[in-house]
Amino acid sequence: MLMVETQSAVSIDRLSVVFERDDGTRVQALRDVSLDIGEGEFVCVLGRSGHGKTTLLNVVAGLIPSYSGDVRVLGKPVKAPGVDRGVIFQKDAVFPWMRVEDNVAFGLRVSGMPKPERLRVAREHLDLVGLRNVPRAWPRELSGGMRARVAVAGVFASDPPILLADEPFGALDYVTRRQLQDVLLSLWERTGKTIMFVTHDVDEALRLATRVIVVSNGSVVEDQAVDLPMPRSDDALATPRGLELRHLLLHHIGLE
C-alpha cells in the first residue's frame, strides 16, 4: 500500500540525555522522548523548570551533541547547529557591540549577503516587529522588551524554516509579553514557519500553540492539540473548551 507521507520538520525517536554533575553524579535530563513535529506547526513545549524542556530544545538546536536516540530535522540527523534552525534564546543574546540593524542582519552577514541588501532586509524586519525608528541605536539604549523584538526580528530575517524559542519572553512584564506574543503570532501566520516554543506558562502556551507537549521529569506526559480558533482573545480562552484545555495542562504540569 502506498502512503503519502508529509515530511516532519522535527522528528525525535527515543531521545535520552544524561548529564554529569561536577561531583560525578548523573542526571537523566531526558528519558526516551519520541516526538514528531510537522511542517508549519506551532508547538509549545510546556513544563516546570528543571524538567527537561530546555534540554529538549537545545538537542534540536544542535547545542547538545551527545545524546542517545535519533533526532532529525527535515530528515537530516542533528549533529551541530545549522542555518535551518533559528534560535531565540532565554538569555538576552543581542550583541551589545552591534547596532540594532547589524544585530538583525547578523545571520545574513554570516551567510555572506552583501551589506546593502542585508541591511534592507534587516530594516524590513525591524518594521515588522515595530522597531522602525531605532535601527542605529545601541542595544543598551533599548528596553528589555525592545531587545526581545530585536531577537525576534533577527531570527525571522535569517529566514530559517524552523524556529526554536526558549522562554524568549520569560523576563518581560505581562503587557510586553502579550505584545510580543502577538508579534510572534503574526510573523508565524505570515511565514508559515515551524515553531518549537518552550514555556512554563500555561496561558502563553494556550494563546500561541497549535499543539502543546507537556514535559515532566524528562518525559513527554501529554501531547495535546489546541483546537481553538486564532487569534485567541481572552474571551476565546474563557470558553468551556478553552477552560477545559487549561485544566488539562495545569493537571499535567502538576497542579490541580
Add this chain to the structure above:
Amino acid sequence: MASRRERLVSVASGIGVFVALVLLWELLSRIVTATGSYDEPLVPGWGYLWSNSLLRMADYWDGSLGIPSTVEGDPPTYAAAILALGKASLITFQRVLIGLVAGVVVGVGLGVLVSMSSLARRLLAPSVHILRMTPFLAMIPLFNLWFGAATIGIILFVAYGVGVIMFIGAINAVGNVPRVYFDRAATAGAGLATRYRLIVMPAIVPELRASLLLSIGLAWSLVVAGELLGAQEGLGVIVIYALQFAYTGRVMIIAFLFILYAGISFALVEAVSRWFIRWHHQTT
C-alpha cells in the same frame, strides 16, 4: 549626580590640597637643610630646583643645534637644559611606545589563540600562573644578559611586562564572554574563525582596555628600571649620573617628568580608547 556647586567645591579643595603640599615641601626644605656629598641639599626647595637642578640639566646636552654644551666650558642655559630633557624624553618615550605596542599585539594575539583551544588553555594554565606571580623586575638581569642594556633590551623588557599583563587579560576576557553569544553565533551558522572575528574580538575590548590602562603605568615603570641598568641615553641615564653625585634635585625633576608622562599617556589612551567601547555600559 553632583551639583555644580558640589563639583566646584571638590575641585577647589583638590587644588587647595595640592598648593598646601607644595608649600609644605618648601617649608620642609627650609627646616631640613642637611646636604649630601657635593653640597646638594637632601630636600631641595622649589627655588633651588628651578635655578639649579633644572638649569644644570644643560650638562647633559651634547652641544648640537648651535646650543653650546657645558662640556666645552660654556655656562649652562635653560635652552640647553630643556633640549637635553626633551631629547632624553623622546628616546625614553620611543622605548615605552614600541615596547607597549609590541607587548599588546603579542600578548593579546597569543592570549586569544590560546583561548581558542581548551587543551592549550589547560596545558598552559600552570605556566601562566607562575608568569603572573613572577616579579617583573626579577627578570631584568636575564634581559640584560640576553639582549644587553641597550635600547633593544629595554624595549623587549617593556614588551615582556606588558605582554604578560595583556596575555592574562586576554585569556580572562575571552573566558568572560557570555556563552549565549557563542551559541547564538553558532546557530546563525558562524564557524570558529567567524565567531572569533565577529564575537570574541569586539566582546573582549572593554576588559582589554582595562588591562591596557594598567599596562601604561607598568610600561613607564619598566622603562625606568631598564634604563637604570646601564642604558647609554634616555631619562634613566640622567638619573644614574645624578645619583653618582647625589644630586637629589635632578633626580626629583626626572621623577616629576615620569609622573607627568605616565599621567598624560594614561589620559590620552583612556580618552581615545573610549570610542571603541561606546556601545558598552560605562561607569564613568
